[in-house]
Amino acid sequence: MEKTNKTKSQKIKRKKLQRDFFNQPTLKVAQELLGKYIVRKIGSRILTGKIVETEAYIGPRDKASHAFGGKVTARNKAEYLEGGHCYIYLVYGMYWQFNVTTEREGKPECVLIRALEPIIENQKSVSKDSSDKERRNLAGGPGKLCRWLKLDKSFYGEDLTKSERLWLEDRGETIKKSQIVKAKRIGIDYAREWKEKPWRFYIKGNKFVSRY
């Protein structure tokens, strides 16, 4: 009888994030998402990554937001959904960007997920060096993490509190305020003074962050 190996995974707290988590101020959600987990189910396979970097976009006042000025377009309408939905779009003709909506319906605010620390099990045969390098390449950037998790337009508007293929979990980790770095957002030079807002957040010292 296998009584010693009751796998410690059974002890890990796994609470799927619900509506009330997302229906909060965007800057708060962006910071609280650090240390949470993304779970992606592809057939029988499950990919998991810890969120280590985010950015907040707060339309209509934020010039960097696609919903600046309160405009609604075919691309950005998912931003107006209530918290916990997926806003995904293509940039530079080749990379998907995965965002989670926040706040109530009608408020076009969201959090861009910029980097994940991939959780890979069974890596006994791989040397630590090469596996670290490979893991950093998987999801160390908003385009790369979508490539890894196979996220595309089919997730547009998906409700992450109900989806069977993509959701977020709290696994009992808390990132202290002192461990959260606040920085300028990336790739939005067109946004005038809004590009200076310290609305990019990442876990201090984490190796999987996209850029320092």
Added chain:
DNA sequence: TCTACGATTTACT
């Protein structure tokens, strides 16, 4: 319709 360009990544000088 037509045109310009981007919430990035990668390769190369």
Added chain:
DNA sequence: GTAAATCGTAGAA
């Protein structure tokens, strides 16, 4: 450090 890849969409006409 600079530039190319690559295409759906926003905004103009």
